[in-house]
Amino acid sequence: MMFKEVKALSSKWLSNPHQELSLHERLKRKQSIDLRDNHIIVDLGNGYDEIKPINPDKRYN
Structure with missing residues (x-):
């Protein structure tokens, strides 16, 4: 049986969900x-x- 850790929905997490x-x-x-x-x-x-x-085809990679 696998368990997934549940993250608490704090105001800090809700303000920036990409912090990781x-x-x-x-x-x-x-x-x-x-x-x-x-x-x-x-x-x-x-x-x-x-x-x-200058070159719109140059992307991050």
């Missing part, structure tokens, strides 16, 4: 665009900037 995963692991799972050395910054002229990828 690193940021890099979450980016890999979502297949996010890797912006490291792969971005240009466009000044919108209203106090905001837009970050665009």
Whole structure:
């Protein structure tokens, strides 16, 4: 017979259910665009900037 440990639903766990995963692991799972050395910054002229990828096919792996 197997038992599974039940995690208590604390407010800390509910506020961040991904706390056991690193940021890099979450980016890999979502297949996010890797912006490291792969971005240009466009000044919108209203106090905001837009970050665009140079190569949108470069993904975390």
